[in-house]
Amino acid sequence: MTQPTPSPVLSTPLSLIAELTHRCPLHCLYCSNPIEMQKAELELATEDWQRVFQQAAQMGVLHLHLTGGEPLARKDLPQLIRAGRDAGLYVNMITSGVGLTEERLATLVDAGLEHLQLSFQDIEETSANHIAGTRSHAIKLALVPVLKKFHVAFTINLVVHRMNLDHLEEFIALAEQLQPDRLEIAHVQYYGWALKNRALLMPTAEQVERSIPIVEAARQRLRGKIHLEAVFPDYFGSFPKACVGGWGRQMMLIDPAGLALPCHSAAVIPGLKFDNVRDHDLRWIWQSSSAFNRFRGDAWMSDTCRTCERKERDFGGCRCQAFMLTGDPDAIDPVCSLSPDHGLLQTLRISVPDVLPIWRG
Amino acid sequence: MELSSIPRLAPGCRLHPTEDVLLIPEGTLNLTGPTREILALLDGQKTVEQVVADLLRQYPDAPADVIQKDILDLLSRLQQRGVVRA
Ligand code: SF4
Ligand code: SF4
Numbered sequence: 001m002t003q004p005t006p007s008p009v010l011s012t013p014l015s016l017i018a019e020l021t022h023r024c025p026l027h028c029l030y031c032s033n034p035i036e037m038q039k040a041e042l043e044l045a046t047e048d049w050q051r052v053f054q055q056a057a058q059m060g061v062l063h064l065h066l067t068g069g070e071p072l073a074r075k076d077l078p079q080l081i082r083a084g085r086d087a088g089l090y091v092n093m094i095t096s097g098v099g100l101t102e103e104r105l106a107t108l109v110d111a112g113l114e115h116l117q118l119s120f121q122d123i124e125e126t127s128a129n130h131i132a133g134t135r136s137h138a139i140k141l142a143l144v145p146v147l148k149k150f151h152v153a154f155t156i157n158l159v160v161h162r163m164n165l166d167h168l169e170e171f172i173a174l175a176e177q178l179q180p181d182r183l184e185i186a187h188v189q190y191y192g193w194a195l196k197n198r199a200l201l202m203p204t205a206e207q208v209e210r211s212i213p214i215v216e217a218a219r220q221r222l223r224g225k226i227h228l229e230a231v232f233p234d235y236f237g238s239f240p241k242a243c244v245g246g247w248g249r250q251m252m253l254i255d256p257a258g259l260a261l262p263c264h265s266a267a268v269i270p271g272l273k274f275d276n277v278r279d280h281d282l283r284w285i286w287q288s289s290s291a292f293n294r295f296r297g298d299a300w301m302s303d304t305c306r307t308c309e310r311k312e313r314d315f316g317g318c319r320c321q322a323f324m325l326t327g328d329p330d331a332i333d334p335v336c337s338l339s340p341d342h343g344l345l346q347t348l349r350i351s352v353p354d355v356l357p358i359w360r361g
Numbered sequence: 362m363e364l365s366s367i368p369r370l371a372p373g374c375r376l377h378p379t380e381d382v383l384l385i386p387e388g389t390l391n392l393t394g395p396t397r398e399i400l401a402l403l404d405g406q407k408t409v410e411q412v413v414a415d416l417l418r419q420y421p422d423a424p425a426d427v428i429q430k431d432i433l434d435l436l437s438r439l440q441q442r443g444v445v446r447a
Contacts, residue, residue, distance in 0.1 A: 014389075062377070062389060090375075090384045115373040115386040153373020153386045181371060181443060182386055227443035229387075 012060040013286060014245075016089070017253040017264070018049065020066055020080065023073040025098045025136070038256040046076045048277060050083040052254060055282040057087040061252075064089040069256070072099045078111040085112030092117065094157075097143045098136050109150045116147065117184075119157035123170050144178045155182040160211070161201035168211050172218045176226065183222070185215060185230040208232065239310060240317025240333035247295035247319060252286065260285045262292050265320040269294075269329045295319050300330050304338050362409065362437040364429075366447035369405040374444045376400060385444050395420075399432060403445070409433060 022038050044052075053064060064084040071077055071093055084091040092115040093108070118140060147154050156175045164171060168185075175183050188201050203211075215230045222228055244251050244263045253261045259274040260282070266272060272291040275284075286292060295316075298306045305316040316322075317333025325334045325344050332339040362368065373386045381397050382389040392400070395416070402412045413429045420428070439445035 062382075062384060063387070088378065092386060114375070114384075151372050153371065155386060181373065224441045224443070 010287060011249050013056075013250055013252050014061060015063040015065060015251045016053075016056045016061045017065045017067060017251060018052070018080075019253065019255050020049075020068055020071045020074045020077075021256050022069040024069040025073075025096065042257040043074075044254075044256065044258045044277070046079055046083075048258060049080050050087075052277050052282060053080075053084045053087040053089060056252075057089050059283055059286065062090055063092060065092045065094065067094040070096050070098065072096075072104075078107045081108055081111040081113050090114055094119075096136060097140045100143060102146045102149070105146065105150060109152050113152055115153040115155065117155040117157055118143070118147075119159050120171075120175065121159060121164070123164070123167055123174050141178075148179070153182065154180045155184055156180040157184045157186060159186055159188060160203070161188045162203045162207065163201065165203045165207045165211055168214050172214070176218075176222065180226060182227045182229065183218075185228070187231060237335055238337040240314050240321075240335040242314045243318035243321070246315035248286075248292040249296075249315070252282070252292075260289060260291075262295075263320065266291065268320050269323050295329075302330065302332055305332055308338070362433055362440055362447055364408065364410040364413075364433070366409050366436075367405065367407065368409060368412075368436050368440070368445050368447045369403050370400065371444050371446050383444060390442075390444065396435060399435065400445075409436065 021040065021043055023040055056064070066077075066080065066084070072095060074080065081091050081093075091113055093113055094117045097118050120140060121137065144154075156178060158168075158171050158175060160168060160171070172183070172185075187203070212232075215228070219228045219230075248262045251263075253264060253266075254277055255261060258276045258278045260277060261267065261274055267274070272294060273289075274291050275289040277285070280289075294300070298311060298316075301311065301316050305311050314333075314336075317336055319329055319333075321335065322331045322333045323329040326341050331341065334341040334344050336342065370383075375384050376382075376392075376397060377384055377389075381392045383392055383400065398419070399412065399416065402415050407415070409432065413425070413432055416428060416432065417423060417425055436445055436447070440447060
């Protein structure tokens with residue numbers, strides 16, 4: 001048996017994801033928020049977030065991502081943006097755009113918002129609204145020309161899955177017309193609510209294969225005009241990705257009630273204890289919270305990972321995925337071809353045609 | 362990118378106040394050599410030619426033709442990456 005290497009020197013987190021609220025006007029089939037959401041009355045107060053942003057900047061965090069739910073559901077959003085900027089952070093917001101008027105946007109940009117991300121569900125009204133569980137497609141389209149009036153970076157996210165991957169070309173063309181600064185094509189990740197709809201959303205291997213040259217062609221065509229980033233689903237790979245840049249290595253997520261998580265879906269792993277920013281400062285949490293330390297270093301790894309040279313790159317893959325697929329949070333990510341459970345992926349890739357969607361309530 | 366172009370940082374891109382990095386949406390670019398000084402000169406009014414002249418004033422011994430080419434190359438690359446507009 002290989003000896004675990006002593007705990008690595010702690011890196012500095014680079015980004016802070018602030019889930020301001022779980023309230024959201026949309027009900028996406030692929031929502032990756034936890035199934036049990038934090039209630040509005042438990043949400044952190046303005047002062048709590050202000051303190052957290054200060055502490056984050058002092059630790060060396062550079063980017064602040066305001067997300068939710070829908071950040072616009074917070075009345076104090078301009079104050080929160082201002083607090084992030086005053087602390088010295090780069091402020092990004094991920095929004096559905098529902099409820100965003102020109103006036104409101106002006107206050108947000110004025111407060112210091114630097115980057116706004118808007119996601120699209122599909123190319124046409126009916127199916128996009130079907131996926132979002134809400135009539136939001138037209139609202140988003142109408143918002144774009146308003147957005148373009150402001151000096152703020154604008155990213156369009158295309159969320160792709162089995163139901164829309166076959167018209168990716170048209171989907172990219174739609175985004176191109178809207179002229180964002182950046183275009184992200186991201187496959188649904190099967191966490192939180194999305195897991196309930198996995199059988200419905202998981203693309204087939206053929207679909208994914210067909211999409212690759214389409215994305216490449218778009219990347220070439222748009223170079224210098226729209227910066228394109230595409231994330232392919234690791235379900236179809238032979239090696240896992242470094243989930244969130246490695247557990248407890250690059251990012252911290254604070255949920256609406258103040259719990260600090262090493263990754264978006266960390267709560268699915270049983271036995272992890274999350275500390276709250278109401279009780280501890282961020283630096284203490286980063287260094288000492290047991291949840292952050294749980295999968296740092298290689299002591300927890302199986303021998304296969306510990307002796308593998310890729311461990312410095314993928315850190316053994318995604319812990320939540322390993323747990324959800326095998327029931328063991330320490331298992332090798334089954335995406336890895338060296339995992340004894342790699343066969344599970346074959347089963348998941350087979351399409352199940354007659355499943356019904358389940359929307360968020 | 363030409364000598365007469367007027368380059369500026371794209372929306373959502375700004376220099377970190379103290380570190381040698383450019384903050385961009387979803388990430389950072391590490392700035393080496395005089396890149397930071399060059400980007401700091403982009404004010405949305407100066408042409409590339411004026412930026413070159415400014416830099417030459419700071420480095421009077423530097424070969425003008427090399428500096429000019431380097432700046433044009435750098436700004437074109439950053440334009441391709443979407444962080445500089447002209
Ligand atoms: S995925 Fe959809 S439902 Fe879930 S938080 Fe985002 S916009 Fe709301
Ligand atoms: S064995 Fe472990 S470290 Fe090596 S590639 Fe697979 S998951 Fe990564």
